[in-house]
Amino acid sequence: MSCNISAPKRSPRYIPGALIFLTFLLMAVLAPYIAPHDPWKRYEPYLGPSWIHPLGTNDMGNDILSEIIFGSRVSLSVGLGSAIISTLIGTIIGASAGYFRGWVDDMLMGITDIFLMIPQIPLVIVVAAFLKPSPIMITLIMGLLWWPSLARIVRSRVLQVREMAFVGAARVIGFSDRHIILTDVLPNTIHVIMPKFMLTVASAMIAEASLSFLGLGDPNAKSWGMIINFAFSRGGFLNGYWWWYMPPGICITLSVLSLVSMSLLLERDQVSEHVTS
Amino acid sequence: MSLLELRSLSVTFSTPSGFVKAASDVAMSLEEHETLAIVGETGCGKSVIANAIMRLLPENASITGSVIYRGMDLLKLSEREMARIRGREISIIFQNPSAAFNPVHRILDQISEPLLIHLGISKHSAIDEAEGILCALGLNGAGRLYPFQLSGGMNQRAMIACSSILRPRLLIADEPTKGLDHGMVNAALELIRSVRDESGASLILITHDLDVALSSSDRIAVMYCGEIVEMGKTEDVLGDPAHPYTEALRESMPDRGFRPIPGNTPSMVSPPAGCRFHPRCAFKMNICSRERPPLNNSCERSVRCWRCI
């Protein structure tokens, strides 16, 4: 039935990205077990790196390494959470527009185009300023804003899939639209959704880090961006305490990099598959 | 000396699902002013041969054997040297003219391009010359348009003009009539033949249609699953096929009752052992599934079949 897709080939090129991302994922899940200290416990402030505090302590005397390990929880869950929400919205809107076409398509894509043009980060800043938000709130706001480009992609893929023989056959047999979308159309669309999903996680993580850097967000929910924000605003940067703000930044870059590279490889394989099929 | 000679040419694509042996051990030669037709089912490797001659295959292709054009092995030339031969000495006409033109350039600019890059003449005179040729084809004014504004048939004529503008010695036409409606088929063939005769070129005509081969070619090569199974004078081969596949192909033509060849087209990743046609052959013998028949030459006819040894 789903004839012209195949699962992405396992290849060594995916391994570095997948490995890095899994490491961060494990770090988030196992945080309480691998963190050397309680990130909220206070030791002597402004300590440099040492055996006891590998990355020193911050202005409050919190152990920075433990903060970073726990920070992966906030950063990853905000990234994944908002990407899941926006992917759901984008898929529903894009699939409906592409499948039903006509006025449904016109209306949904009109809305999408408008959303597409709103600069997301400034809007999040404005909304977040009013809400004094928690990580969950940030996740929701971003989830509700990040979907338009995915909706576009899903729509154009669904327009193609719709024309394939087996979809026509299913319609002739008389399956309901919902059934056809779920069993025929979406399975043939998943390979354009996946790479975009990863990119969305990545860009949501960058956005979260940026908002935290602005101090928008819950100062008690230690995310990587929040750690950098404190290092910047509380003297860590001007005093040259690189161990305070460099590691969380590197964590952001690495996890985003792993996602983006996997996404690119997925997309690339899709292109070469088009040619051989 | 022949104009073109292929010696045990083999092409293999490496793909995620394995090695596709798109052409195996292909040998053929083409004389000056001669027209050779290549026929066979879809996917049997006709286009691969054409593109291998011009070295247009993608990077995942590995080619062995040799392509001797006027005494030089094209496969050994550098990319620069090859570029000087393409379009000037050897030209190709693709089967999908509307996609073969660049959508964002005017037809005229694209047709005059070979003049510009090979002769180094001024843009102005190149355009002038191209315009003259378009006029001669009855496409006055079409040069100022873009490919999407032209019909498939018009694009086809424009591409024939473009490919022959430098009077190449060898013209390869890869299914030039595919997708054209019936009236256009003869016109396109007529145009190709006249271009061939005017520039005194040899022609390799790739086609599905045996009638086309019969009306336009001197010799014919029948391909099956990457191999040449029969080759000889066109009237001889089509008039009295020696290979069971040629016979089956002839019977599958619409005017012969449209009888499809039984069985499925074989996989090119792991082709059948022995004779590649044996699973579908009505005259199968024991040896056919064990040993690969050689291409047997006897008086201007080559056949790859155990029955003809």
Next chain:
Amino acid sequence: MNLARYVISLFVILSLNFAIPRAMPGDTMTNLLGEDVILDDTLVQEIRREMGLDLPLREQYLMYWKDIMHLNLGYSYHFHSPVLPLVLERMKWTLLISAPPLIVGAVLGTLLGALAGWRESMRSRLQTLIFLIIYSTPPYFLALMSLYIFGFQLGWVPMKGFYTTGSAGNIIHHIILPVVLMSLFSASRNYMIMRGSVIQERQMLYVLYARAKGLYDSQILFRHVFRNAALPIITLVALDFGFIFSGALFIEMVFSMRGMGNLIYSALLYRDYPVLQGSFLVITLMVITANVVADVIYGILDPRVRGR
């Protein structure tokens, strides 16, 4: 058709701007004036009436549009200034560090991206990795690191501000690092898009035919592939404009430059909502303008659109 799209977008975004302070939790008047304002009760009543907050929403909405038509985006009590001139004054500086990089980044990114997508080599792979890393780094972190290295450790560039003396050379010395960072940031995004676009484009039959005509590699890329591959990215770059501009805001904050970024930062600190909303509005207007420009360019470059 497209014009209608932009007009509708503009209408929706302006209405959104009306709705946000009224829909958000908290007192609407505070949401409209900012939290930096301390007023006594009688004054509150007076202002409330003056702003029409006791009128029905429909009339407030009409009033809002009248204000927009008069380019009145409200008053900032924190900065003691009407919002629009304040934003425009800061915008000048932000454009100084973001407009040149937008152009440099577009040229650099599309060129290198096209080459990398066209032929894979050791060099192009390394290049892709570098741009990928820049792409994956929050711009402010990139700014922090380079400021640490070039300002703090090496002392090559000043640590903060747009100028100390105000001479051209002095300004350039101040903005050179942010401008380079912005260029790289914008180039990295264009690079990734263009590279993908060329990879897709090079499968097309017209590329093969161009080769069959006797063009060689670089000729095919620049005569044929480049323009086709660049077409879709014109739109994408315009849509990305908001993102790149946001990057400039963050880089400014790190370099303590008195542009839009810092305006937004202090507005956030004091919850100066009128300034936040005004900034958002002006940025959105710029993004929409960028999209209109992209549409026009697209129309010029693509005969298929022009023909209609």
